[in-house]
Amino acid sequence: MPWRSSTNDCQVCETFATDDISRRCPIEKEAGIWFDGCRRRYSNRNIFSIVAEAPRVAFFNGMTVSSNLAEQDRFDTYILSIINDTAILVETEAARAKKFATKxxxxxxxxxxxxxxxCASDLSGTDYGLCLRGAIAYIPPGPEGGTSFNPNCIVSYELSPSYNQTAVAALTPSARGLAHENFHSWLFS
Incomplete structure (x- = not known):
C-alpha cells in the first residue's frame, strides 16, 4: 500500500520491506515500515481488521501557495474539501473492492x-471513514502537498501526480495499488 504499477514491483518492494524491517528491528515485538511502494507490519498481538490510529506520520513539502493568509486559508479549505471528497469515494460500494480512490x-x-x-485491505467498510478521518486530521494547514498516514490508511495530495494515472485506470480489485518509483522508508517500533 500504495502506489505500485505491477505485481513484480509489489513483490520486489514487499521482499525488500520484509528484509529491511527484520534487519532494523530484530527483537521488537511490534514494528512497521512504510515505503512509497508498500508497507510491512508485524506484532505479537492481533492487528488485523483493527483500526490503529497511531503512530501517525506526516510528510509535507515546505512550499505554500501564498504568503497572503486569506488566500492560503481559502486554499487549505479547498484542499481539505477535495481530500474529504476523495475519502468519501473509498467509502462507496464501488470503491470498496479496491480500497483506494484518486481524484x-x-x-x-x-x-x-x-x-x-x-485503506488497508483487512479493514471493513465501516472502518474506512474512521481510519481516513484520522489521517486527514493530521494534515496541517499550509503545505501545497504531502502525505499523512497511520498503520491502516494513507492520504496524499500534490500539485503533480504522485501516482501512475494509467495504472489507476486499469486496476481491478485483484490488482490493488499504484505506481511510484521511489523507496523512502518510515519505521516505527
Missing amino acids: EKNISSSQTLYTLVQ
Whole structure:
C-alpha cells in the first residue's frame, strides 16, 4: 500500500520491506515500515481488521501557495474539501473492492491537485471513514502537498501526480495499488 504499477514491483518492494524491517528491528515485538511502494507490519498481538490510529506520520513539502493568509486559508479549505471528497469515494460500494480512490481537480487555470486515499485491505467498510478521518486530521494547514498516514490508511495530495494515472485506470480489485518509483522508508517500533 500504495502506489505500485505491477505485481513484480509489489513483490520486489514487499521482499525488500520484509528484509529491511527484520534487519532494523530484530527483537521488537511490534514494528512497521512504510515505503512509497508498500508497507510491512508485524506484532505479537492481533492487528488485523483493527483500526490503529497511531503512530501517525506526516510528510509535507515546505512550499505554500501564498504568503497572503486569506488566500492560503481559502486554499487549505479547498484542499481539505477535495481530500474529504476523495475519502468519501473509498467509502462507496464501488470503491470498496479496491480500497483506494484518486481524484484530480483543477484548482486554477494552471494547477491540478492530485489526491489519493487508501485503506488497508483487512479493514471493513465501516472502518474506512474512521481510519481516513484520522489521517486527514493530521494534515496541517499550509503545505501545497504531502502525505499523512497511520498503520491502516494513507492520504496524499500534490500539485503533480504522485501516482501512475494509467495504472489507476486499469486496476481491478485483484490488482490493488499504484505506481511510484521511489523507496523512502518510515519505521516505527
